[in-house]
Amino acid sequence: MSPALIGILSLAALLTxxxxxxxxxxxxxxxxxxxLWILGGSGPALGLMGSVPYSTVASFTLVVIPMFVLMGExxxxxxxxxxxxxxxxxxxxxxxxxxxxxxIGASTLFAxxxxxxxxxxxxxxxxxxxxxxxxxxxxxxxxxxxxxxxxLAALIPPSAMAVFYALVTxxxxxxxxxxxLGPGLVSSVLLMLAAYGVARRHPHRAPVVHHLVEWRxxxxxxxxxxxxxxxxxxxxxxxxxxxxxxxEASALGALAAFVLxxxxxxxxxPVLNQALTSSVKISCMIYLIIIGGLLFSRFLAFAGIPxxxxxxxxxxxxxxxxxxxxxxxxxxxxxxxMDPVGMIMLTLPFFFPVVKALGVDxxxxxxxxxxxxxxxxxxxxxxxxxxxxxxxxxxxxxxxxIRGALPFMLCQFLVIGLVLVFPQIAxxxxxxxx
Amino acid sequence: MHFSRGAGPVRxxxxxxxxxxxxxxxxxxxxxxxxxxxxxxxxxxxxLLRYTLNRPITGTLEGVELLLVFAVFxxxxxxxxxxxxxAVGLLSERLAGKPRxxxxxxxxxxxxxxxxxxxxxxxxxxxxSWKMGEYSAGLIAFPIYPSRLLVSMGSLLLFLxxxxxxxxxxxxxxxxxxxxxxxxxxxxxxx
Numbered sequence: 241m242s243p244a245l246i247g248i249l250s251l252a253a254l255l256t257x258x259x260x261x262x263x264x265x266x267x268x269x270x271x272x273x274x275x276l277w278i279l280g281g282s283g284p285a286l287g288l289m290g291s292v293p294y295s296t297v298a299s300f301t302l303v304v305i306p307m308f309v310l311m312g313e314x315x316x317x318x319x320x321x322x323x324x325x326x327x328x329x330x331x332x333x334x335x336x337x338x339x340x341x342x343x344i345g346a347s348t349l350f351a352x353x354x355x356x357x358x359x360x361x362x363x364x365x366x367x368x369x370x371x372x373x374x375x376x377x378x379x380x381x382x383x384x385x386x387x388x389x390x391x392l393a394a395l396i397p398p399s400a401m402a403v404f405y406a407l408v409t410x411x412x413x414x415x416x417x418x419x420x421l422g423p424g425l426v427s428s429v430l431l432m433l434a435a436y437g438v439a440r441r442h443p444h445r446a447p448v449v450h451h452l453v454e455w456r457x458x459x460x461x462x463x464x465x466x467x468x469x470x471x472x473x474x475x476x477x478x479x480x481x482x483x484x485x486x487x488e489a490s491a492l493g494a495l496a497a498f499v500l501x502x503x504x505x506x507x508x509x510p511v512l513n514q515a516l517t518s519s520v521k522i523s524c525m526i527y528l529i530i531i532g533g534l535l536f537s538r539f540l541a542f543a544g545i546p547x548x549x550x551x552x553x554x555x556x557x558x559x560x561x562x563x564x565x566x567x568x569x570x571x572x573x574x575x576x577x578m579d580p581v582g583m584i585m586l587t588l589p590f591f592f593p594v595v596k597a598l599g600v601d602x603x604x605x606x607x608x609x610x611x612x613x614x615x616x617x618x619x620x621x622x623x624x625x626x627x628x629x630x631x632x633x634x635x636x637x638x639x640x641x642i643r644g645a646l647p648f649m650l651c652q653f654l655v656i657g658l659v660l661v662f663p664q665i666a667x668x669x670x671x672x673x674x
Numbered sequence: 675m676h677f678s679r680g681a682g683p684v685r686x687x688x689x690x691x692x693x694x695x696x697x698x699x700x701x702x703x704x705x706x707x708x709x710x711x712x713x714x715x716x717x718x719x720x721x722l723l724r725y726t727l728n729r730p731i732t733g734t735l736e737g738v739e740l741l742l743v744f745a746v747f748x749x750x751x752x753x754x755x756x757x758x759x760x761a762v763g764l765l766s767e768r769l770a771g772k773p774r775x776x777x778x779x780x781x782x783x784x785x786x787x788x789x790x791x792x793x794x795x796x797x798x799x800x801x802x803s804w805k806m807g808e809y810s811a812g813l814i815a816f817p818i819y820p821s822r823l824l825v826s827m828g829s830l831l832l833f834l835x836x837x838x839x840x841x842x843x844x845x846x847x848x849x850x851x852x853x854x855x856x857x858x859x860x861x862x863x864x865x
């Protein structure tokens with residue numbers, strides 16, 4: 241059987257299992273193991289099944305994922321998201337679309353302490369959407385703001401998604417994390433400009449709020465930035481300076497968030513247990529997908545599929561940029577139907593060997609993958625952020641939320657385009673790391 | 675759980691099994707949470723002591739790896755019970771009643787096949803590790819077999835959870851339980 245035929249058959253089997261509703265991790269593992277069994281007999285299949293689960297999870301570096309999720313959960317419980325929103329609202333609230341801009345600003349700040357975009361969206365949604373509606377903002381516009389602003393948590397470090405990509409492709413976790421900062425900040429600015437633009441064009445959807453706070457209060461609100469400074473210094477400062485490893489920075493960040501929780505007198509067993517449970521559950525889901533993905537990619541490698549794909553692309557004589565653009569288009573469509581972690585793990589065994597062979601910078605490609613993954617969580621029909629926000633405001637129809645999010649979604653496309661044309665937005669900072 | 679409760683010896687057995695497994699998942703979940711908490715303190719203390727006093731805690735790496743295996747693998751079944759393993763619900767969302775139960779039975783069966791094989795393979799690996807006297811290569815020679823055994827146990831617990839789900843789906847399919855016609859979430863929690 242030729243590698244091309246094996247590739248097509250395995251992809252068809254995988255898509256069938258996914259369509260039947262088998263979890264993504266199970267589907268990839270099942271196809272991988274069955275494929276290895278058929279091609280190589282029971283020996284390689286049982287050998288890999290016996291060794292991959294342990295060797296994947298028993299890894300010091302993998303501690304980063306639960307620690308970053310835990311840090312965000314503890315920081316939210318310590319009231320940091322509320323403080324971020326209060327500060328951003330004090331400074332931006334009076335501008336046209338100011339409350340929407342405040343939600344984006346607060347999401348940017350909170351992204352610097354949260355590794356999970358779903359958690360960040362839920363937290364910011366509960367804080368800001370009702371407030372915006374109270375001041376006369378259109379429900380769809382208010383909800384749409386949060387849907388897209390939540391994606392900043394996956395770009396601005398710490399980011400579980402960036403760590404996930406780096407671990408799967410064997411890239412530097414610290415460089416991958418720092419590379420998300422530039423695109424994250426560009427995205428934040430564009431989203432704020434979009435909010436301002438919508439408010440100027442349709443004042444009835446985002447009426448200007450007058451005399452919200454005095455200057456004195458604004459200056460006083462800056463005090464609340466302190467805890468963010470501590471966490472950013474520990475995590476980003478530690479990683480960027482190279483003083484601590486990423487694993488250490490993630491654990492120290494979680495510990496600092498725990499201390500902030502104690503200081504804020506919000507610590508209680510239910511709060512701590514909830515934060516820990518959420519971190520374990522998300523990590524468990526991600527690790528199992530990594531295990532399934534590794535079994536699947538080992539099977540593909542055994543069948544010689546990545547090599548055949550690389551050779552086929554090389555004979556086509558196309559430019560690396562056009563290959564990357566085609567990949568991004570495929571990911572945009574896939575993202576509409578799949579969750580981001582599953583999509584990345586499912587496509588990387590096919591795409592990564594190709595882009596690597598074409599000499600594409602793996603960190604730049606990683607940032608584009610994360611951007612695409614985050615586009616997937618905001619685009620219907622299966623956009624997780626849309627459903628998270630819908631649960632917060634059940635009286636706002638999903639169609640209104642999608643309409644409200646549309647200008648912001650366009651900004652995300654623009655960010656992808658900018659990073660594609662100007663790779664330095666992502667690569668400048670990691671290029672200066674020690 | 676996603677199934678209705680009803681009368682009959684099979685359903686009663688499944689209800690009891692489910693209650694026992696839920697208690698088990700809760701206890702193991704608590705253990706997993708504690709393991710994560712210890713990892714946070716352990717890694718931080720190791721880093722702080724190394725940078726301030728140049729005295730890292732020997733064995734942190736091995737201990738953290740063991741705790742991580744414990745936290746992750748013993749929570750696999752709980753994550754499955756709470757629908758935490760992400761799936762694409764395009765078909766199951768559109769089905770109700772017996773077709774939906776049949777689909778659930780099929781996916782649970784496929785999961786059982788996979789995790790039956792994984793339990794077997796990881797168990798064999800743990801046994802070999804114990805017999806060979808496999809140790810970690812760090813400063814402290816930690817035996818590896820307890821971690822490998824945890825992997826196998828976690829996989830076995832997930833197998834049991836899937837067996838329960840298959841039983842529930844089968845009773846629904848054979849008419850011994852009532853169909854709820856419930857709709858699945860479009861997508862599960864993701865980072």
